[in-house]
Amino acid sequence: MIPNVETISIVYSILGGLIIIYGLCSLFVKERLYLSEAIVAVTIGIIFGPVCANFINVGDWGGEEVELSRQFARLAIGIQVMAAGVYLPKAYLRTEFRSMMVMLIPVMIVMWLVSGLCVWAMVPGVNYLESLVIAACFTPTDPILANSIVQGKFAEKRVPVNVRNLILAESGANDGLGFPFLYLAIYLLQMPIGGAIGKWAYYIMAYDILFSVVIGFIVGYVARKLLKFAEERKLIDKESFLVFAVALSLFIMGTVSLIGSDDLLACFIAGNSFTWDDWFRLETHNKSQISEVLDLLLNLSIFVYIGATMPWADFQNIDLQLTVWRLVVLAILVLLLRRLPIVVALYKIVPAIRTWREALFCGFFGPIGVGALYYYTEAIMNFEVDGPHAHTRAVLPPIIYFMILSSVIVHGITIPLFHIGTFASRTLTRTSISSSSNNNGNVFRLPRFNRQGQDTGENYSHGNLSEKENYLSPLPGDFTLTKPETAASPPPPRQTAITIVVPDQTTTVNNPEPFNSEKKPDTKHDNTPPPSHSTLHYNSSDDDDDIDEYI
Structure with a gap:
């Protein structure tokens, strides 16, 4: 059933309005708030979906919701995994072959098995094999959400290039490698072990x-040669050149799907083969990217769709034995145990992960998104409504949608929270360093010396130094902050100040030249004792901007 014209117009209006409004403040949202478009789009979908405004109700469009979800998700993922393959550096799959093998074989297997255990423990009425079917849907990491993590101002400043490339490559490859896990569990449910393993081996x-x-590599190689040929002979215009990768992904999805093979994996391999020599990536670098515009349009659309089709009623469904608290605990267990422990355990054999901090980042950022929606629709087609696994078929949608929602929220707000935490930490550090008094209420100030080095009983502070007096000698590697034990005059009003004494190079007000310890001392003041003071050492090698504020 095709939705009526009024319904389609409402969808167009909402989607267009979202893109316009989001576009007007997209730089602020991404670079200041560090929010991805996914969390914004899901929120809009929820607001305009059946649970709130009810402007978008896919259930009223007819009985093809599962197939619509499948094709929509397939289109978005196919274009995104092609973009992931194109974005990667020259011959990345060859240079990081070992890293990719570790992330795609042992890591994915453990992710699948651990996720299955979590589902089995928290979802009543399903056995372990059925739990593995459900877990296979959200075992792959999502390339769309991963792309929002590895790009942008935050990623460029704080995430190393090697980690960004690994997350992007893994998310592109394992979205096509979800089929072996899904169909191994399905075949084991439907037939004897021997037949299941045999069919899985030759067919999957x-x-x-x-x-x-093989198809993806050959098509990508031929496409690269043809595009170079057309470019060298000035046969292709700029627009067609820039949109070539998107057209290639559509061609591969259609062709490979017709012959019954894995079109998503073929798209990713074709993207790598297409940019194997880095020519296309460098040619399109810093140029108008039509593919990026299409990516944004598709990404916003698919996450609005996910928000609008969220099965809220099934999150608390007695007939399905599902409750919100079970789903919340399941989401926490999956997000913490599915990926993080195994990545941290194996990072030393992954060349692309160099430190345990990078391992923590890679282990935590394994988002669940559109790929889970696609595999859920693939799995549900293998179970009948009234068959022996009807309960598994019924609990699939609420579990998968809740996992997507949890991942979008958790991974969507992690970077903003990290940024807020970093800012708060800096603020506390500045406050601690620039504190005007210690526990006894004494202000840390530098004693004022006369020309002969005698204590005048006054103190320098940031507020009473004139422009001429505000002069310090070059700072050595280690200098001291001093606090006088006695004061000859009443203490000045409390105010913020940091003062510095340079050993053997004390600067005076009237003579900015530092004292030289090798010069003959002034005999007139030989018996004058140096001012009594206690010292607090501060290491100037630390990268701290706070001292500069007072200098």
Whole structure:
């Protein structure tokens, strides 16, 4: 059933309005608030969906919601994994082959098994094999959400390039590698072990996976040669050149799907093969990217769709034995245990991960998104409504949607929270350093000396130094902050100040030249004792801007 014209017009209006409003403040949202478009789009979908305004109700469009979700998700993922392959550096799959093998084989297997255990523990009425079917849907990391993590101001400043490339490459590859995990569990449910393993080996691993890799590599290689030929002979215009990768992804999705192989994996491999020599990536660098515009349009659309189709009623459904608290605990367990422990445990054999901090980042940022929606629709097509696994079929939508919602929220607000925490930490550090008094209420100030080095009983402060007096000698590697034990005059009003004494190079007001310890001392003042003071050492090698504020 095709929705009526009025319904389609409402969808167009909402989607267009979202893109316009979001576009007007997108730089502020991304670079200041550090929010991805996914969390904004899901929120808009929820607001205009059946649970709130009810302007977008996919249930009224007919009985093809599952197939619509499948094709929509497939289109968005296919274009995104192609973009991931194109974005990666020259011959990335060869240079980081070992890293990719570790992330795609042992890490994915553990992610699948651990997620299955979590589902089995928290969802009543499903056995472990059925739990593995559910877990296979959200085992792959999502390339769309991963792309929002590895790009932008925050990622460029704080996430190393090697980590960004690894997350992007893994998310692009494992979205196509979810089929072996999904269909191994489905075949084991539907047939004896021997037949299940045999069918899985020749149909899934050989025809679906290996064949798609070969097709993707050949198509990408031929496309690169053809594009170079057309570019060298001035046969292709700028617009067609820039949109070539998107057209290539559509061609591969359609062709590979017709022959029954894995079109998503073929798209990713084709993207890598297409930019194997880095020519296309460098040619399109810092140029108008039509593909990026299409990516944004698709990404916003698919997450608005996810927000609008969220099955809120099934999150608390007695017939399905599901409750909100079970889903919340399941989401916490999956986000903490599904990926983080195994990545931290194996990071030393992953060349692309150099430190345990990078391992923590890679382990935590394994988002669940559109890929889970796609695999849920793939799984549900293999179970009948009234069949022996009807309960598994019924609990699939609420579990998968809740996992997507949890990942969008958690991974969407983690970077803003990290930024707020970093800002708060800096503020506390500045406050601590510039504190005007210690525990006894004494102000840390520098005693004022006369020309002969005698204590005048006065103190320098940031507020009473004139422009001429505000002069300090070059700072050595280690200097001291001093606090007089006695004062000859009443203490000045409390105010913020940091003062510095340079050993053997004390600067005077009238003579800015530092004292030289090798010069003959002034005999007139030989018996004058130096001012009594206690010292607090501060290491000037630390990268701290706070001292500069007072200098």
